[in-house]
Amino acid sequence: MTPENILNYIKINENISTSGQPSPAQFEVIAKHGFASVLNLAMPDSTNALPDEGGFVTEQGMNYFHIPVPFDAPTVEHLRLFINLVKILADEKVWVHCALNYRVSAFMYHYQRSVLNIPVEKRVAMLQSWEPDSVWAEFLKITP
Secondary structure (H helix, E strand, C coil), rough: HHHCCCCCCCCCCEEEECCCCHHHHHHHHHCCCCCEEEECCCCCCCCCCCCHHHHHHHCCCCCCECCCCCCCCHHHHHHHHHHHHHHHHCCCCCEEEEECCCHHHHHHHHHHHHHHCCCCCHCCCCCCCCCCHHHHHHHHHHHC
């Protein structure tokens, strides 16, 4: 198995990859591919959430960070915390996930725009199978 087999996988750059919820076995694959940290944006009761995800991740020798973002109520504070954390982890490989890679797609849109200053035509696209509803459309307009 490779990271590309994980639900809704997207590679942002050499240090950041994203996906939907990985399984415990997939966290082993993520670790074997050199990722040092996992950042989870899903709620504890999200689809396929793992009750002891932090345990699975740390058993593989990776750091675990959790910023629970309610799917119906993402905030600029969630975004600022995410951006600051990813900046801190910028020199290592980071795997960012949520339940289906919807939240993460929106957060990475902001990161690519605000931190990496990537022009819109060169940004890694958001998950193609997702059409943001009004809550997420407004979230995409905010400034961190």
